[in-house]
Amino acid sequence: xxxxxxxxxxxxxxxxxxxxxxxxxxxxxxxxxxxxxxxxxxxxxxxxxxxxxxxxxxxxxxxxxxxxxxxxxxxxxxxxxxxxxxxxxxxxxxxxxxxxxxxxxxxxxxxxxxxxxxxxxxxxxxxxxxxxxxxxxxxxxxxxxxxxxxxxxxxxxxxxxxxxxxxxxxxxxxxxxxxx
Numbered sequence: 001x002x003x004x005x006x007x008x009x010x011x012x013x014x015x016x017x018x019x020x021x022x023x024x025x026x027x028x029x030x031x032x033x034x035x036x037x038x039x040x041x042x043x044x045x046x047x048x049x050x051x052x053x054x055x056x057x058x059x060x061x062x063x064x065x066x067x068x069x070x071x072x073x074x075x076x077x078x079x080x081x082x083x084x085x086x087x088x089x090x091x092x093x094x095x096x097x098x099x100x101x102x103x104x105x106x107x108x109x110x111x112x113x114x115x116x117x118x119x120x121x122x123x124x125x126x127x128x129x130x131x132x133x134x135x136x137x138x139x140x141x142x143x144x145x146x147x148x149x150x151x152x153x154x155x156x157x158x159x160x161x162x163x164x165x166x167x168x169x170x171x172x173x174x175x176x177x178x179x180x
Contacts (some may be wrong), residue, residue, distance in 0.1 A: 003081065011171075013098045015110035022072070029066050030055070040102045047094045054093035065091035066103070073107035080104050081146050088142045099143045107170065112169040115116040117148060117153050118178070124176040 017035055022028050033055070037048050069083035083177040084091050084100040097105075098120035108114025121139055128134040133152070136145055153170040160168040 008179075009035060011039075012110070014039055015108075018070075018106050019109040020110040021178070023067050023070050026059070026063050029059065029070070032064060032070075032106075036103050036106055037099065037174075040099055041126040041142075049097075051092065054095070055168055057093075062092045069104060070102075070107045073104045073116050074111075074114060077150055078143050078147050080107070080116065082143050085143065088140065097139060098148065100152050101146065112167055115150055115154065115176045117170045119149050119174075120178070122179040123174060126179075130175075 014032075014035060017032050020162060021032055034052075041048055048161075058108060065083050067081045072080035072083060081100060081104060084095065084103065085097060090096055090100075098118070100121045101116065104116035105114070105118045108116060110119070119136075119141060124136045124138065127149075136149060141149070150170065154174045156173050157168045157170045
């Protein structure tokens, strides 16, 4: 786990955070969210101050949405995504589809069978330009689109698992789609 003075978070750090997470603790939920935001932003922290302010402005609603999403993420990705994107709107201001899917992905603690995958504009662009799968659109993905994407990655992961003779997780497919 990253500690004081560590400037880089890994996927493994966030999986461990999720595995140790007490979803009934606001402090732990916030710590998890801040670390996912830091990981997903890299060196570009452009909207994180607005995300933090949105949580501060309506902490109880933000905590309720996060708690509901994280509890559902391992069993019902549609319900989990809908908790963060109810009726295609952000439950937490500035926490849109890309960061919502990051939160849900890390909730899986790295399990190969976790049904949630990260979806952002880079992944969508690769799907469109390289794979010729352009039914996602550019951004602002509704729940049905996000679930179609996760289902596609799950299918591809199973196909690759059979082809390679080893278990492939959806995140291996997502990481390939994300690469430049």
